[in-house]
Amino acid sequence: MSRSSRAQDRTPGGLIIFLNGTSSSGKSSIARELLRILDEPYFHIPVDAFHAMRTRQEMPPDQLTDVLHRTWRGYHRAIAGMAAAGNNVVMDHVLSAEWRLRDCLDLFAPQDVVFVGVHCDRDELERRERERGDRPAGLAARQLEQVHAHGLYDVECDTSRSDPLRCAARVREFLADRLIPTAFQRLIDQRGGVRSPAE
Numbered sequence: 001m002s003r004s005s006r007a008q009d010r011t012p013g014g015l016i017i018f019l020n021g022t023s024s025s026g027k028s029s030i031a032r033e034l035l036r037i038l039d040e041p042y043f044h045i046p047v048d049a050f051h052a053m054r055t056r057q058e059m060p061p062d063q064l065t066d067v068l069h070r071t072w073r074g075y076h077r078a079i080a081g082m083a084a085a086g087n088n089v090v091m092d093h094v095l096s097a098e099w100r101l102r103d104c105l106d107l108f109a110p111q112d113v114v115f116v117g118v119h120c121d122r123d124e125l126e127r128r129e130r131e132r133g134d135r136p137a138g139l140a141a142r143q144l145e146q147v148h149a150h151g152l153y154d155v156e157c158d159t160s161r162s163d164p165l166r167c168a169a170r171v172r173e174f175l176a177d178r179l180i181p182t183a184f185q186r187l188i189d190q191r192g193g194v195r196s197p198a199e
């Protein structure tokens with residue numbers, strides 16, 4: 001391949017709409033509406049899809065810890081890869097451990113990330129958990145403190161007060177007139193632009 005054709009092959013990065021919230025906060029519901037109302041092609045890639053791809057065999061706890069860690073690291077890199085190839089992505093993730101955000105800050109082009117905080121009241125989270133019956137009771141409440149600890153977003157929505165379509169519409173409005181620097185850029189600047197050591 002010639003030098004000039006390689007340069008031509010380079011695609012501008014796709015946009016990453018990063019939905020972050022606890023379990024049952026409504027991320028997947030917003031993602032579904034986003035794919036319905038956004039004009040450009042987008043891929044909804046939830047972290048749950050990666051867990052669902054794994055073999056179902058029982059593992060001893062120490063092996064499971066390693067496998068889960070590699071799954072999350074792989075998920076982040078898959079998202080970065082899709083965006084690097086020019087695909088727009090709706091990411092649906094739970095930043096319930098501090099290293100996950102650091103890893104994403106290291107990997108994603110900050111100007112291409114729209115960081116969306118998906119909030120929901122604790123009582124409503126518990127009600128949804130009971131109603132769903134397929135999530136351990138108290139999971140969302142345990143995640144609440146860490147998930148939003150970094151305290152900075154481009155867009156925020158509260159699914160205890162707005163339905164998924166209204167939340168998705170807020171994100172779409174933001175896309176039409178995006179503010180720079182992005183929340184991801186400001187989070188990188190806050191830590192002095194330092195890349196984190198490998199986890």
Ligand SMILES: Nc1ncnc2c1ncn2[C@@H]1O[C@H](COP(=O)(O)OP(=O)(O)OP(=O)(O)O)[C@@H](O)[C@H]1O
Binds near residue numbers: 160
């Ligand atoms: N804005 C909303 N108002 C009322 N109910 C909602 C709203 N958003 C989601 N729900 C309901 O809450 C439950 C969880 O929604 P959803 O699957 O979108 O959350 P999630 O954040 O993707 O959860 P998880 O991470 O556990 O997969 C579903 O039963 C959904 O119908």
